[in-house]
Amino acid sequence: MRIEYDIKLGFKDVMFRPKRSTLKSRSQVDLDRTFKFMHTETLWTGVPIMAANMDTVGTFEMARALTERNLFTAVHKHYTPAEWTAFLKNAPEGIENHVAVSTGTGVEDFKKLIEIKDQNPQLKFICIDVANGYSEHFVSFLKRTREQFPDKVIMAGNVVTGEMVEELLLAGADLVKVGIGPGSVCTTRVKTGVGYPQLSAIIECADAAHGLGGQIISDGGCAIPGDVAKAFGAGADFVMLGGMLAGHDESGGEVVEQDGEKFKQFYGMSSSTAMDKHAGGVANYRASEGKTVQVPYRGDVESTLNDILGGLRSTCTYVGASTLKELTKRTTFIRVAEQENRVYTK
Ligand code: 5GP
Numbered sequence: 001m002r003i004e005y006d007i008k009l010g011f012k013d014v015m016f017r018p019k020r021s022t023l024k025s026r027s028q029v030d031l032d033r034t035f036k037f038m039h040t041e042t043l044w045t046g047v048p049i050m051a052a053n054m055d056t057v058g059t060f061e062m063a064r065a066l067t068e069r070n071l072f073t074a075v076h077k078h079y080t081p082a083e084w085t086a087f088l089k090n091a092p093e094g095i096e097n098h099v100a101v102s103t104g105t106g107v108e109d110f111k112k113l114i115e116i117k118d119q120n121p122q123l124k125f126i127c128i129d130v131a132n133g134y135s136e137h138f139v140s141f142l143k144r145t146r147e148q149f150p151d152k153v154i155m156a157g158n159v160v161t162g163e164m165v166e167e168l169l170l171a172g173a174d175l176v177k178v179g180i181g182p183g184s185v186c187t188t189r190v191k192t193g194v195g196y197p198q199l200s201a202i203i204e205c206a207d208a209a210h211g212l213g214g215q216i217i218s219d220g221g222c223a224i225p226g227d228v229a230k231a232f233g234a235g236a237d238f239v240m241l242g243g244m245l246a247g248h249d250e251s252g253g254e255v256v257e258q259d260g261e262k263f264k265q266f267y268g269m270s271s272s273t274a275m276d277k278h279a280g281g282v283a284n285y286r287a288s289e290g291k292t293v294q295v296p297y298r299g300d301v302e303s304t305l306n307d308i309l310g311g312l313r314s315t316c317t318y319v320g321a322s323t324l325k326e327l328t329k330r331t332t333f334i335r336v337a338e339q340e341n342r343v344y345t346k
Contacts, residue, residue: 058073066305175237182220253266
């Protein structure tokens with residue numbers, strides 16, 4: 001047994017130190033970024049915030065709404081090839097640049113991925129998602145996917161340490177998804193005791209990825225717009241959101257009413273709700289590692305997006321970054337023992 005005594009930080013442990021700035025208004029801040037990916041010639045320009053591949057977040061409806069604002073959606077893996085084809089027929093022009101097809105690592109998953117791609121060769125992005133990105137099986141699946149799709153952009157994860165980010169990039173990933181345990185409906189840390197505070201995971205993984213010419217996606221743990229800004233400040237290239245985008249018209253599922261208030265169901269993809277729905281129940285050798293919650297119904301996602309993007313622009317003006325790309329260079333975090341004043345919070 002070994003203990004690492006370096007303290008690892010989460011979003012709640014830091015704040016941005018404000019800096020002198022020549023920016024007059026947050027409207028001067030450019031949130032678009034352009035990325036060239038490690039294994040492909042594809043260039044991508046947009047606001048690097050993405051909806052999580054959860055069936056109560058990363059839906060086709062969410063993809064339409066987010067594409068309109070130049071954001072990205074990792075579409076959940078439970079749509080059939082026929083549904084993908086129908087969606088793309090009626091989808092706005094260029095939407096293929098703003099969506100990823102998600103897949104697990106099973107034999108059936110691979111067949112389905114090939115079918116979706118064969119029917120819709122314009123799709124450019126693949127998201128290979130497993131709870132534990134440290135398994136050899138996952139790395140071999142990634143290598144196979146890279147061989148099968150040499151010209152597609154592959155995102156893969158999840159991991160939280162630099163050496164595994166490097167391994168995944170060298171095995172064929174362009175972007176590595178970073179985060180074990182920070183998710184709002186995740187119970188991995190409760191059930192297993194495994195995890196890594198997200199801010200430190202981003203800092204360490206971004207450093208490893210950028211050294212090789214790859215990128216990272218910070219996945220999970222953002223509860224408020226300030227957390228999204230902190231993820232970018234720490235070095236994330238993309239930030240993936242689940243809970244912050246749940247509960248909207250575009251988030252899938254039904255609105256339910258209780259005591260005059262409206263809610264939507266939101267659940268982890270390893271929760272018993274998800275496993276009952278998609279896998280015929282929780283297999284007896286595993287524990288569910290996700291929660292099922294009711295979140296207040298929030299209407300159209302538009303106002304939430306304004307809140308997130310407005311917050312991010314404002315962060316940039318406080319530290320003097322005229323583009324999102326500059327934010328990390330202009331970031332000094334201070335360690336704190338307090339966050340917001342909660343006197344008037346329920
Ligand atoms: P959030 O933005 O809600 O904090 O986190 C979203 C992320 O939580 C997802 O992108 C995914 O990585 C993770 N996640 C989703 N469902 C589950 C689950 O059932 N269990 C665990 N451990 N993580 C989950």
